[in-house]
Structures are given as C-alpha cells and as structure tokens.
C-alpha cells in the first residue's frame with residue numbers, strides 16, 4: 001500500500017529542531033493533528049546519533065504522563081525517519097517567557113508543579129532527563145506544560161543496594177556517582193528553571209566565558225531580584241543548595 005506518510009496532510013513547519021524539522025500534520029482518516037519530526041538518515045549517521053535516537057524512541061514510547069509530550073510512533077523510508085509526536089497547541093514555553101519577560105509567581109508555580117510531577121514520574125521509572133531547560137518545554141491547551149526532549153535522558157544505573165554498609169573509603173568512583181546523585185541533577189535544573197521562569201534570566205548567566213559560569217555554579221553564586229517573594233527565594237535556595245550540599249558533603253568526606 002501507500003507509504004505511511006501518505007496518511008498525513010503535511011502543514012507548515014513548526015520549528016527547526018537540533019536534528020531535523022518539525023511539521024504540523026493532520027492524519028487523514030482520524031483528522032488528528034500531530035507534529036511530524038523528520039530526520040534524514042544521512043544526518044543521523046553523520047552525527048552518530050543513531051544510538052541516542054533509538055534510546056530516546058524507546059524511552060519516550062514507554063512514558064505516559066500528561067506533562068510529557070507523547071511519541072505516538074515512528075516510521076521510516078530509505079532516506080528519513082519520521083517521528084509522530086503530540087502537537088502542543090501553544091508552542092514553546094521559551095517563546096511565551098521571552099514575550100512576557102518573566103512570569104508571575106502564580107503562573108510559574110503552576111509550571112513548576114507540573115514539571116515536578118513529570119520528574120517524579122520519570123524518576124520512578126529510573127529515567128533521568130538531564131537536559132531540563134525552557135527550550136525543551138512546550139505548552140498544550142489549557143496551559144499544560146509538556147516536556148518535549150529526551151535526547152540526553154538515560155536509565156539510571158541499576159543499584160544492588162541503596163546504602164553502603166561499611167566504610168566509604170573503598171567505593172569506586174562510579175559508585176560515588178550513584179543514582180540519587182544523578183536524579184538530583186534534574187532537581188537542580190528544576191531550581192534553575194524556577195529562577196528563570198520568575199526572572200526571565202538564568203541564575204548563573206554571565207557575560208564572561210564558561211569558566212566564570214562554572215565558578216558561579218560551583219560556589220552557588222547568584223542573587224535574587226527584590227521583587228521575588230520570600231517563599232520563592234526560599235524554595236529556589238533549598239532546591240539548588242540541597243544538591244550542592246550533598247555533593248560537596250560526599251566529596252569532602254571522600255578526600
């Protein structure tokens with residue numbers, strides 16, 4: 001029969017993604033609106049992202065959560081791979097943040113709540129996103145947040161036991177970087193995202209180069225604008241510093 005993309009009326013491009021372009025499309029029989037992401041096989045091979053693509057398809061196919069963009073399926077011909085993704089009616093969160101400069105605490109707290117719900121769902125499945133940022137977030141109807149990209153997500157390392165019995169001195173480096181530490185990377189990003197939604201800027205953003213930014217992250221060197229409520233500052237401080245605390249506590253113990 002016809003190649004499967006004949007089942008879709010292809011509409012306008014929605015955006016040029018990292019690895020390919022995304023089009024709005026309507027499935028002919030059901031009239032269902034979707035986002036089709038077209039990746040050329042040549043590009044996938046050239047950028048050696050085949051393994052990452054397979055992992056992302058596998059992860060995203062198995063995730064079912066209102067705040068995680070659905071991957072309905074995928075198909076390919078000899079030249080390209082096409083992903084059938086959920087269409088998010090209100091587009092990129094980043095666009096709305098730039099347009100309004102910064103969100104009210106009421107609006108930002110709704111998005112952070114939805115993010116937290118989605119993160120606890122994927123962490124229970126031992127999936128870590130590792131790339132939470134406004135550019136990877138979309139908005140569906142009713143202002144529902146949708147995590148769109150799982151390009152850098154991984155399955156957390158499987159652990160025999162949670163706590164170490166005996167001294168820490170003999171544990172290998174890979175065990176130091178344990179699952180809890182990994183999941184905390186997403187929580188750290190949640191703190192950074194919270195700051196960015198409330199102020200329109202990233203907390204450690206600097207005009208200087210990367211080294212300046214790294215220094216500021218390592219020393220948790222950021223300041224809050226005056227308009228933030230005590231609660232907002234308290235939440236961001238506790239989320240960001242809890243990561244540093246456990247990280248530095250563990251490392252200082254080991255040296």
Ligand SMILES: O=C(Cc1cc(-c2ccc3c(-c4nc5ccccc5[nH]4)n[nH]c3c2)n[nH]1)Nc1cccc(F)c1
Pocket residue numbers: 014015017022035037053056057058060061071083085086087088089090091092138148149150
């Ligand atoms: O590549 C992505 C993530 C992704 C999602 C999208 C994307 C981009 C835009 C939209 C939109 C959308 N709706 C809009 C409304 C107005 C303006 C712009 C809009 N974009 N809906 N759904 C989308 C989905 N681009 N890239 N996932 C992926 C990649 C490889 C394997 C896999 F299993 C998943």
